[in-house]
Amino acid sequence: MGEVTILVTILGMSAVTLLIKMSPLVLLGNRKLPRGVEDIMKHLPVAVLSAMVVQLLMVKDGALNLTFDDALVWAALPTVVTAVVTRNLFASIAVGMGFVAVVRLIAG
Amino acid sequence: MSTPDTHSQSSWWRDIFRGIGITLPVLAVYVAVGMAYGVLAVDSGIPPWLAVLMSAMVYAGTAQLVGVQMIALSSPPLSIIITAAVINARFFVMASALVPYLRHLTWWQRLLYGVQMTDATFALHISRLPHANASRTEIFTTNVAGHIVWIGATIAGVIVGQTANNLEAFAIDFAMPAMFIGLLVPLVRGRSQLLVAIAAGAGTLAFHAAGLAFWAILLATLTGLVIGWGADRWAK
Known part of the structure; x- marks a missing residue:
């Protein structure tokens, strides 16, 4: 992707993000969102994060990679366990990255 | 003064x-x-x-x-x-x-x-x-x-x-997935949220398999939202 295309993409991302973040504070006053919208939006963080994790672990160079021969895929297991037990972001990242580093060291 | x-x-x-x-x-x-x-x-x-x-x-x-x-x-x-x-x-x-x-x-x-x-x-x-x-x-x-x-x-x-x-x-290539897992896990508190996570994850694979690589995250996210909304209605 060319530099100008990336710049235009970033400006577009910035425009929509700023509009979303600012408009309630500037325009909404004191009104509340429709109940239905809130009910759906509350699932957004879980949905996005799950989609992201799967994409990062199972998609390589734009194509599905379901061979399970990558340390990254297996590292998800100790990372999930650490996150469930500790609920600590730093601990999860450290255990996951440590697992990957050790596996790669052993596998050469 | x-x-x-x-x-x-x-x-x-x-x-x-x-x-x-x-x-x-x-x-x-x-x-x-x-x-x-x-x-x-x-x-x-x-x-x-x-x-x-x-x-x-x-x-x-x-x-x-x-x-x-x-x-x-x-x-x-x-x-x-x-x-x-x-x-x-x-x-x-x-x-x-x-x-x-x-x-x-x-x-x-x-x-x-x-x-x-x-x-x-x-x-x-x-x-x-x-x-x-x-x-x-x-x-x-x-x-x-x-x-x-x-x-x-x-x-x-x-x-x-x-x-x-x-x-x-x-x-470092695992820093990002690890961070997302660390952010995701504490948010999954109930059955409907577990369902949302599974639907969005499976959706990502499905939309990639369907050749929609560019739209997979967006479509899988929307799938997760719909499934979550449906699960909440079903539970009511």
């Missing part, structure tokens, strides 16, 4: 220090994640100055990381922008929730607040503002410090990423 100037100046500094103190844990996370983002961005082939510009102008971690991934995949710019809008739509709900506690700000101060709002600063303020009488100085110290540290960490990450071009040696 004591010295009003000296007094207001010392309370100004006190509010700044209090703001920084409250924000410190968030700033520590921003250093790590901002650096990881900077490394990932240059690793994905984004020019360093554009990676830093995105941190300054978009300032939304998840959308930036998704954006970088999609740029690396040469996704159509419109799909990247729409995806950023979908991912950041939650900020509309969050900003609406803050409206009652920011009414003492002028309209342009609220506009500035919106520019610098993040998940973490929202979490800090929504738990503090209803109970504490936080000054404008303290509120904006949190927001400005977060923004500056995020941009600074990105610059550091961009520099590190350019020198250390073998990310696998440091397992």
